[in-house]
Amino acid sequence: MLLLQFSTSHYCRKARLALGFKRLDYQVENLAPGAHILKLKPLTGLTTVPVLLPQEANQPDAIADSTQIFHYLDRYQPDPPLSLDDAALNAEMWAIEDWLDESIGIATRFVYYDYRSGEGKQIDPSLSSQLVIQVVRWQYGIGKAQVELAKSRLDSALEFLSHRWQKSYLVGDRITAADLAAAALLSPLALIPVYRQNYPWVFDRIQDIHHHCGAALPPGLP
Numbered sequence: 001m002l003l004l005q006f007s008t009s010h011y012c013r014k015a016r017l018a019l020g021f022k023r024l025d026y027q028v029e030n031l032a033p034g035a036h037i038l039k040l041k042p043l044t045g046l047t048t049v050p051v052l053l054p055q056e057a058n059q060p061d062a063i064a065d066s067t068q069i070f071h072y073l074d075r076y077q078p079d080p081p082l083s084l085d086d087a088a089l090n091a092e093m094w095a096i097e098d099w100l101d102e103s104i105g106i107a108t109r110f111v112y113y114d115y116r117s118g119e120g121k122q123i124d125p126s127l128s129s130q131l132v133i134q135v136v137r138w139q140y141g142i143g144k145a146q147v148e149l150a151k152s153r154l155d156s157a158l159e160f161l162s163h164r165w166q167k168s169y170l171v172g173d174r175i176t177a178a179d180l181a182a183a184a185l186l187s188p189l190a191l192i193p194v195y196r197q198n199y200p201w202v203f204d205r206i207q208d209i210h211h212h213c214g215a216a217l218p219p220g221l222p
């Protein structure tokens, strides 16, 4: 299997966690931002990474979108499952996974790139890094008002997650797709001191899940 990715993308981290969770062997190909469109558009019709190429007979050529990769991996290798047996709990779990993917992962991106271009500039002040950050801010329309909304969305999300993740798994009695999504999509916050101070349990859970999946920890975590 080959994972097409941007090495720093938290959505690609999400796909890597699932591959690790399933104990599958895979390789990665790091795409250059910009040129990635030329490779991805003909393969998937989309321009986003991650994209998984199973590279096996009787398997699809390419699966785009991290959530679709989760569903594909559950069909390809059902054990251990990313889903739950109980239908109601499973529906709740996938709804939380979708919310994390479609709303919270984007809020994290906004807050993270805002931090990297301001208070967190010293993490990498090089011209090339700051140029990439400015391009990302422009590409996704990351301005002051959008960042304030994203911060408020993250605060509500972390309040919601605190009632579940501090004590146990997000849904059910074992790790599911929702736990992997949260661990990956909140991971960029590990570099932002205010989140480290206010929500230490988030980073404990992120570490636990990365260890469980045999995955390298995100920047900022030991």
Ligand SMILES: N[C@@H](CCC(=O)N[C@@H](CS)C(=O)NCC(=O)O)C(=O)O
Residues within 6 Å of the ligand: 006, 009, 010, 011, 012, 047, 048, 049, 050, 064, 065, 066, 067, 101, 102
């Ligand atoms: N919901 C999508 C989001 C993926 C996504 O936003 N990927 C970003 C990198 S973090 C990307 O490929 N951006 C490049 C582009 O949109 O052209 C998924 O889960 O795969």
